[in-house]
Amino acid sequence: ALLGAMAEGETLARNYSSAADCASTLACLRALGAEVLREGTEVRVRGGLETWRAPSRPLDCENSGSTIRMLAGALAGRAFRTVLTGDESLRRRPVERVAAPLRAMGARVETTDGRPPLAIEGGRLRPVAYDLPVASAQIKTAVLLAGLQAEGRTSVREPAASRDHTERMLPAFGVPVERDGLSATVNGPARLRGATVDVPGDASSAAFLVVAALVLPDSEVRLDGVLLSPTRTAFVEVLRAMGGRVEARLEASDPEPVGSIVASSSRLHGTTVDPALVPSLIDEVP
Numbered sequence: 505a506l507l508g509a510m511a512e513g514e515t516l517a518r519n520y521s522s523a524a525d526c527a528s529t530l531a532c533l534r535a536l537g538a539e540v541l542r543e544g545t546e547v548r549v550r551g552g553l554e555t556w557r558a559p560s561r562p563l564d565c566e567n568s569g570s571t572i573r574m575l576a577g578a579l580a581g582r583a584f585r586t587v588l589t590g591d592e593s594l595r596r597r598p599v600e601r602v603a604a605p606l607r608a609m610g611a612r613v614e615t616t617d618g619r620p621p622l623a624i625e626g627g628r629l630r631p632v633a634y635d636l637p638v639a640s641a642q643i644k645t646a647v648l649l650a651g652l653q654a655e656g657r658t659s660v661r662e663p664a665a666s667r668d669h670t671e672r673m674l675p676a677f678g679v680p681v682e683r684d685g686l687s688a689t690v691n692g693p694a695r696l697r698g699a700t701v702d703v704p705g706d707a708s709s710a711a712f713l714v715v716a717a718l719v720l721p722d723s724e725v726r727l728d729g730v731l732l733s734p735t736r737t738a739f740v741e742v743l744r745a746m747g748g749r750v751e752a753r754l755e756a757s758d759p760e761p762v763g764s765i766v767a768s769s770s771r772l773h774g775t776t777v778d779p780a781l782v783p784s785l786i787d788e789v790p
Contacts, residue, residue: 505529507677508549509538509556510578510649513698515677519729520547520703525568532575535559536586550698553653558584562621565590570642572620573602577646580611581653582626589621605634605647609654631656631692639783641667641735644688652679654692661687666783667735672759676701704731704762708787711739717767718748724768732761738781739788740765745775 506529508515520526522545530547534540536559538551565572565588572588576599579586589595599622603613609632612625631654634647639662648670651658664686671681671688677696682689710730717725731737732752743750749770755763777785 505533505540505547505549506574506578506649507673507696508698509533509536509540509551510553510652511677511696511698512552513550515549515698516700517547517549518700518702519545519705521706524566525570528564528566528568529571529575532563532565532571532588535561535563553578553582556582559586562587562589565594565620567591567594569594569597572599572622573642574645574649576602576606576613576622576624577649579624580606580609580613580626580646580650581629585623585625587621587623595620601638601640602643602646605632605643606650608632608634609647609650609658611650629654629692631658633657633659634661636660636662639664639666641669641783645670648674648681648688648690651690652692652694652696657689657691659687659689664780664783665735668733669735669760672733673701676759701759704760705729707731707733707736707739710765711788714739714743714748714750714765714767718743718750718770718772721769724766727765729762730765732763732765734761735784738784742775742777742781742785743767743772746772748772 530540537555537557541548598618599615599620600618603615606613609629614623629650644660647660674681676699679694710727713725717723732754740750740752747770750767752765753763754761
């Protein structure tokens with residue numbers, strides 16, 4: 505939805521999530537001037553960065569950390585002031601890690617003791633080569649989205665692999681991404697074009713159903729159309745290490761790996777999770 509609002513033309517997202525965080529994103533995009541039409545699980549977005557306008561009030565990201573951090577990157581190149589805020593929980597979450605690289609690119613970014621509300625006054629940006637202190641897909645995305653509005657090459661390098669949805673999705677919107685190990689690079693300024701996107705089933709939501717099948721005697725569950733990105737399926741690896749009978753079957757790979765997961769009753773035992781796996785496992789830890 506965010507890329508669609510930045511793109512020229514219309515974007516159609518099918519199987520768009522009903523989750524509150526995703527609805528928060530749509531509300532913020534509407535407030536910035538994008539046309540958003542939602543019918544059931546389909547969302548149509550028409551925008552273009554040049555049509556974005558200063559919102560009349562602070563943008564309420566509610567409880568969505570993804571929304572506030574990624575939207576900050578897109579807003580860093582817009583020549584107006586925006587305040588991003590959220591509910592009580594979100595206002596306790598740190599945002600300096602996203603503010604720092606955007607300041608380095610030339611945006612004026614103010615936080616409230618390192619937390620939201622987050623005020624951004626964007627404008628002309630310069631490219632950066634930024635080393636993330638901690639692996640974070642949200643901050644990586646914010647820097648790349650700002651980089652699309654800068655003149656030249658913007659690179660982000662991570663200490664460990666995090667989710668790579670942005671790197672996979674940008675080419676679908678007409679923007680190439682150079683990937684080299686743990687770094688991703690975009691060349692700006694770049695113009696996105698609208699796309700049609702079939703959103704895979706959410707791996708984090710699937711994890712709970714998989715665990716339910718493993719721990720319930722004489723049970724089996726098959727989940728179809730699930731995202732199988734290696735950056736999102738470390739939970740399968742951990743469950744197998746615990747003795748879980750879990751099989752993932754890849755059925756498509758462009759722009760995202762998608763397929764089915766089958767899980768059945770198992771005798772589980774304890775295991776130790778390697779720290780390097782945690783960025784690909786963060787929402788599945790519960």
